[in-house]
Every structure is written in structure tokens, then in C-alpha cells.
Amino acid sequence: ADFQAIVLDEVDSTNSEAERRIANGDPTPFVVASRLQTQGRGRLGRVWHSPQNGNLYASFAFRPQVSPSQISLFTLWMGINICECINSICRTSCQIKWPNDLHVEGKKVAGILTEARMEADLVLNVVLGIGLNVNSDASTWPDELKSIATSLNQVAGETFDINKLVSTLTGRIAIAYRKLLDGSHKAELKERWARYDSLLGKNVALLQGDQRISGIASGIDSSGSLIIERADGSRYLARAGEVTIEKQ
Ligand code: BTN
Incomplete structure (x- = not known):
């Protein structure tokens, strides 16, 4: 399945935008990305600060044939694929912190927020949002943030093209999604997880x-x-x- 890509300049939250489009009956899968969010959301009701300074805010929308109890596995599987994708593009050593934070050098570089809803026809729709700190200048951040978070620019010393990152990520997510639908992710998940598990043995x-x-x-x-x-x-x-x- 090919993802239709929607790129916006400004939106409240790419997750909300994806949910509105799903409610509107738009075909899935698709991805919505935005240069800035005015109401970015994090897990546990937190705010995801989303300024327009070269970070990536994107949400992937699916109608997978999975039950609600499989959503956490869905998120872990996508998370590990996103982690590997970032490592191969940016030559970082990104790790995943269960359940779905990406860390580089012990600091958070990305977060994933998955939201699922049952439609009237009992089809589950899933929106997987990723916020990735890309080009933002971490040296200007408040100290309490600097000690826990970082950006790709900070660790790799390079500026990255956000649109290219979104399209490469989308390609990876499409492959991961196919594997999820045909069940072949089951044989790979544990081993790939173990390779990037930041908590393992701790x-x-x-x-x-x-x-x-x-x-x-x-x-x-x-x-x-x-x-x-x-x-x-x-x-x-x-x-x-x-x-x-x-x-x-
Ligand atoms: C977290 O670590 O708490 C998850 C953060 C998820 C942020 C992304 S940014 C794109 C998408 N839209 C949102 O409103 N949130 C997610």
C-alpha cells in the first residue's frame, strides 16, 4: 500500500489532523506532516513543544487488521523500524527506550504517540505520530531540557532535510506495515528489539x-x-x- 503524503505549514496537531481525515473517510494509509504544530501532544496528556525550527512532526494513519490488544505491539514494531531508519540515514546510534522513546547518547531525540479508535463498522483506525528533534539548536534550550533531550543536529553535527527524512521514514514504515499485515514481523521483532534496547540488562x-x-x-x-x-x-x-x- 502506498502512502499518500500531505505536507502542511501549520496545524494544531498532525495526530488530530489525521484523525479528522479518517473521520472524513479519507483512504488509508496516508501520512500528514507539518512544519509547525500549535497544539502538539505527547503521551500521558503532556504537551509536545513544536516550534518551527526544523523538527519533524508527522502522523501515519492506518486501518490495520489488528485487535485493540495488538496496538502496543504495533507501536513497538513501528518504533524499532523508525529507530533503525534514523540510524541508517543519520549514522547515529539511536536506541529505543520501552515503550516508545528514541534516545541517542542517553537523551531523548524522538517520541511516538499512537492513538487508536474503533470506527462504526468495527474497523480499528490507528494514528501513529512521531515527533523527532532534527535541526533545532539544543544549545538554546533551557537547562532542564538540555539534560534530558537532544536533536539529530546536535549529535551528528549536520543539518538534515526534513522532507527527505519524512519520505525515507514513510518508505520504511510502508515496508514495516506490509510485514505486520503478513505476520512476518513476529519472527523479527524480538531480535531487532534486543539490538537497540536501551534498557537491556539495566x-x-x-x-x-x-x-x-x-x-x-x-x-x-x-x-x-x-x-x-x-x-x-x-x-x-x-x-x-x-x-x-x-x-x-
Ligand atoms: C511522547 O514522547 O510523549 C510522544 C510525542 C509525540 C509527538 C508527535 S509530533 C507529531 C504527532 N502530533 C502530535 O500532536 N503528537 C505527535
Whole structure:
């Protein structure tokens, strides 16, 4: 399936724009990218600061034949493909932090926000939004941001063409989507994940509400849950939550 590409100068949120187009009956798959967002959204209701300074804001829209319970796996699979794509274009060593942050040199360079909705005909539509810091000058950022986030420009010392990045990413996502539909992603996910897993073997703490689960992160299982090996020898499978790396 070829993706139709829509490139805008300004939008509230590319995820919202994709959702409106889906509601309008537009055929999928398609991708909406914008040079700036006035109401960029992050996970957990956070704001995704989206100035017009050469970052990438794009949302991919699908009507995949998957059940709602497979959405997290869908996101992990797309995340690992996006991570590999960035590494091959930018020669970075991007890693993925479960469930869907991309990190370079221990700092966040991109975030993914997947939103799914069931249509009246029981077809699930999925919008996968990616915000990637590309050419923004990290040296002008506030200190609290500088210590946790970075941009491709900052790590690679180069300026990248955003439209080219969007089109290369779209090509990769199209291949990944085909593999997802024919089921061949199942055989590849765990091994590819392990290659770029920033948490693997690290002491982590998972926060779920007021619960705190700590142990050694040991990859993902076939449903995409994070495996945490606890000190008492038991295994905890995390389906959702925020993970932090503890002192090693
Ligand atoms: C996160 O790490 O919290 C996810 C951030 C996702 C941001 C992207 S930018 C393009 C798309 N449109 C949005 O409003 N959000 C996503």
C-alpha cells in the first residue's frame, strides 16, 4: 500500500489532523506532516513543544487488521523500524527506550504517540505520530531540557532535510506495515528489539500508579510487554507504565 503524503505549514496537531481525515473517510494509509504544530501532544496528556525550527512532526494513519490488544505491539514494531531508519540515514546510534522513546547518547531525540479508535463498522483506525528533534539548536534550550533531550543536529553535527527524512521514514514504515499485515514481523521483532534496547540488562524501576516495581530489564515478550527480573527471582511483565533507569 502506498502512502499518500500531505505536507502542511501549520496545524494544531498532525495526530488530530489525521484523525479528522479518517473521520472524513479519507483512504488509508496516508501520512500528514507539518512544519509547525500549535497544539502538539505527547503521551500521558503532556504537551509536545513544536516550534518551527526544523523538527519533524508527522502522523501515519492506518486501518490495520489488528485487535485493540495488538496496538502496543504495533507501536513497538513501528518504533524499532523508525529507530533503525534514523540510524541508517543519520549514522547515529539511536536506541529505543520501552515503550516508545528514541534516545541517542542517553537523551531523548524522538517520541511516538499512537492513538487508536474503533470506527462504526468495527474497523480499528490507528494514528501513529512521531515527533523527532532534527535541526533545532539544543544549545538554546533551557537547562532542564538540555539534560534530558537532544536533536539529530546536535549529535551528528549536520543539518538534515526534513522532507527527505519524512519520505525515507514513510518508505520504511510502508515496508514495516506490509510485514505486520503478513505476520512476518513476529519472527523479527524480538531480535531487532534486543539490538537497540536501551534498557537491556539495566536496573530499572517501573512506576504504575503508586506501585513501584524494580529489577533488571530483560527485553520484551511476544506481546510487547517489558520483562523485569526481580531480585526474588520472579518475573514481572509490564504492559504499560513509565520506566526509569536506576543507579547501576
Ligand atoms: C511522547 O514522547 O510523549 C510522544 C510525542 C509525540 C509527538 C508527535 S509530533 C507529531 C504527532 N502530533 C502530535 O500532536 N503528537 C505527535
